[in-house]
Amino acid sequence: MTDLLRLHYAPDNASLCVRLALEMLELPYEVRLLDRSKGEQSSPAYLSINPNGLIPTLETPDGALFETAAILLWLSEREGRLFPAPGTPERGDGLKWLFWLANALHAAERILFYPDRLVSPEHMGELDRAIHGQIRGYLHLLDNAAPAWLTEDSILGCYLAPMLRWPVIYGNNPGWLSLTDYPNLLAFARRFEATEAARRCAEAEGLGDKPYSEPEFPNPPEGSPI
Numbered sequence: 719m720t721d722l723l724r725l726h727y728a729p730d731n732a733s734l735c736v737r738l739a740l741e742m743l744e745l746p747y748e749v750r751l752l753d754r755s756k757g758e759q760s761s762p763a764y765l766s767i768n769p770n771g772l773i774p775t776l777e778t779p780d781g782a783l784f785e786t787a788a789i790l791l792w793l794s795e796r797e798g799r800l801f802p803a804p805g806t807p808e809r810g811d812g813l814k815w816l817f818w819l820a821n822a823l824h825a826a827e828r829i830l831f832y833p834d835r836l837v838s839p840e841h842m843g844e845l846d847r848a849i850h851g852q853i854r855g856y857l858h859l860l861d862n863a864a865p866a867w868l869t870e871d872s873i874l875g876c877y878l879a880p881m882l883r884w885p886v887i888y889g890n891n892p893g894w895l896s897l898t899d900y901p902n903l904l905a906f907a908r909r910f911e912a913t914e915a916a917r918r919c920a921e922a923e924g925l926g927d928k929p930y931s932e933p934e935f936p937n938p939p940e941g942s943p944i
């Protein structure tokens with residue numbers, strides 16, 4: 719247990735969504751690097767706070783929290799900012815998109831990044847094509863819906879922005895996706911990356927000048943992101 723907020727992270731991993739929210743909320747926090755090249759996310763010490771062996775975990779006075787969406791919601795409710803409060807008319811809309819980001823888009827992106835966990839090498843191309851189609855479909859849906867929350871000051875934005883960059887640069891076929899096909903999402907990415915909070919995170923994790931509108935492979939001070 720800690721009185722502080724302690725983010726267990728690896729650069730440009732899902733912990734980035736949480737770092738963005740922490741910076742946006744201007745909360746004091748410390749970070750603990752998980753070196754993925756050494757498999758530190760699977761160490762007994764880390765598994766004792768996150769039995770999934772996934773990044774991120776946020777240690778809090780209420781205990782260790784995992785699952786990006788849960789951490790983002792917990793932070794916003796603690797501070798009373800960046801997400802519609804319970805009982806407000808906007809709450810339902812916020813919740814439905816938060817769950818959608820976690821269950822639809824994030825889940826699909828995990829298939830893109832870890833196809834080898836699901837199929838043998840000879841089926842990898844087929845899976846890649848299928849998941850590209852699904853992610854494109856999700857991004858078109860979001861671009862067309864252009865929900866009211868697509869603003870720079872929302873935990874939904876903190877969750878979405880990294881998910882616009884990762885599929886462009888990671889996976890077996892980097893470059894298969896271009897944000898120019900999604901004008902509303904591209905406009906959001908440009909606004910989001912111009913915020914002070916996003917700039918501080920980009921600096922801390924070596925994400926470059928246009929991390930969301932024109933993503934490039936990162937160059938984090940810690941070395942490799944994966």
Ligand SMILES: N[C@@H](CCC(=O)N[C@@H](CS)C(=O)NCC(=O)O)C(=O)O
Nearest residue numbers: 731732771772773774785786787828
């Ligand atoms: N559902 C989890 C997914 C997190 C996730 O996919 N984290 C990745 C890093 S971006 C990870 O830990 N990958 C290591 C692995 O899957 O072994 C969440 O939202 O926290």
